[in-house]
Amino acid sequence: MAEVRYEGATRLYEGTEEPAVNALDLDIVDGELLVLVGPSGSGKSTALRMLAGLESVDQGGVYIGGRDVTLVPPKDRDIAMVFQNYALYPQMTVAANMGFALKQQGVPKEERVRQVREAARILDLEPYLDRKPKNLSGGQRQRVAMGRAIVRRPQVFLMDEPLSNLDAKLRVQTRTELADLQARLGVTTVYVTHDQVEAMTMGHRVAVLKDGFLQQVAAPKELYSRPANLFVAGFIGSPAMNLITVPVEDGVASLNDLSLPLPDDVRAEVNRRGLKEIVFGVRPEHLELGQEGTSGEVAVVEELGSEAYVHVRIAHGAETELIVVRVGGETSVTRGDFVNFGVTGANHYFDPDGDRLDAKPVPGAG
Numbered sequence: 001m002a003e004v005r006y007e008g009a010t011r012l013y014e015g016t017e018e019p020a021v022n023a024l025d026l027d028i029v030d031g032e033l034l035v036l037v038g039p040s041g042s043g044k045s046t047a048l049r050m051l052a053g054l055e056s057v058d059q060g061g062v063y064i065g066g067r068d069v070t071l072v073p074p075k076d077r078d079i080a081m082v083f084q085n086y087a088l089y090p091q092m093t094v095a096a097n098m099g100f101a102l103k104q105q106g107v108p109k110e111e112r113v114r115q116v117r118e119a120a121r122i123l124d125l126e127p128y129l130d131r132k133p134k135n136l137s138g139g140q141r142q143r144v145a146m147g148r149a150i151v152r153r154p155q156v157f158l159m160d161e162p163l164s165n166l167d168a169k170l171r172v173q174t175r176t177e178l179a180d181l182q183a184r185l186g187v188t189t190v191y192v193t194h195d196q197v198e199a200m201t202m203g204h205r206v207a208v209l210k211d212g213f214l215q216q217v218a219a220p221k222e223l224y225s226r227p228a229n230l231f232v233a234g235f236i237g238s239p240a241m242n243l244i245t246v247p248v249e250d251g252v253a254s255l256n257d258l259s260l261p262l263p264d265d266v267r268a269e270v271n272r273r274g275l276k277e278i279v280f281g282v283r284p285e286h287l288e289l290g291q292e293g294t295s296g297e298v299a300v301v302e303e304l305g306s307e308a309y310v311h312v313r314i315a316h317g318a319e320t321e322l323i324v325v326r327v328g329g330e331t332s333v334t335r336g337d338f339v340n341f342g343v344t345g346a347n348h349y350f351d352p353d354g355d356r357l358d359a360k361p362v363p364g365a366g
Contacts (some may be wrong), residue, residue, distance in 0.1 A: 007060050026207060037194065087145065116151055119147040154187070157182070308327050
């Protein structure tokens with residue numbers, strides 16, 4: 001096991017003007033499961049491949065266990081990578097697939113068998129050791145790919161969207177198994193996904209990337225409750241945070257009939273920047289139907305059983321906005337109803353350029 005460090009790591013592809021990964025500074029502690037998350041093109045997979053040695057580092061460096069591995073070949077970095085497509089040898093049995101790297105390293109057969117069986121026991125693959133990949137389910141194949149990584153006993157696991165080929169139910173089950181496995185093994189793990197729900201449920205910390213830049217790195221709860229900027233606020237959370245541009249006057253923001261007095265630190269920052277409008281953010285669970293405030297027409301009701309999400313269309317200047325409100329699963333609200341809603345707390349305030357307006361520094365903001 002080992003800590004991992006990116007130090008100003010940059011990757012610029014030939015023929016492009018903007019780096020795919022731009023001056024990435026990121027410390028990953030020994031034994032941590034850190035998730036890199038972001039939309040397509042954010043640089044998350046490139047950052048992982050830079051750590052693996054599959055992409056060159058044009059500026060800066062990457063370190064594993066305090067050792068500079070920037071120019072070290074992939075085979076000498078003591079890492080194991082799990083890919084999206086499993087990459088199993090179809091002609092080999094599960095046992096042979098899992099033990100192949102050990103065989104290539106010249107590990108004696110008796111020791112190979114012992115390590116493969118131990119990994120199979122951890123992953124509940126013992127009944128399948130004599131099968132070939134075509135006779136396994138998608139989840140079982142992914143566990144075989146994990147087993148192949150485990151038997152190598154690397155310092156770092158690298159996982160590049162390993163669950164994206166699984167169906168929704170199996171993804172939920174397998175991500176739970178992976179998180180539990182990582183906790184039991186205690187191996188430093190860097191995990192890439194575009195699925196923010198997956199990121200939030202698995203990671204000890206989550207690093208959010210956009211256009212090659214690190215936006216914020218924090219524990220999931222911190223990321224959700226205190227996003228560093230507008231991008232993180234809109235990206236993290238399902239459904240997303242409601243974000244709406246509102247005018248500000250004398251320390252009070254206005255959303256139609258809803259008056260929103262600004263906290264003192266936000267008011268001071270608004271005055272310092274001379275802002276006439278800000279972006280107001282509120283999560284669906286911090287709105288409540290039936291409260292005094294503003295009103296609108298119900299456009300959609302998403303019924304999820306234990307809860308529902310009500311999409312309310314409100315007038316906002318010359319435009320309309322959709323506001324999402326979380327309610328209990330027994331709601332009687334239907335499409336076409338007119339409803340009032342109010343804010344119950346935990347508001348967020350941003351500069352229209354994207355910065356968070358709270359005076360308190362945001363951990364991990366980049």
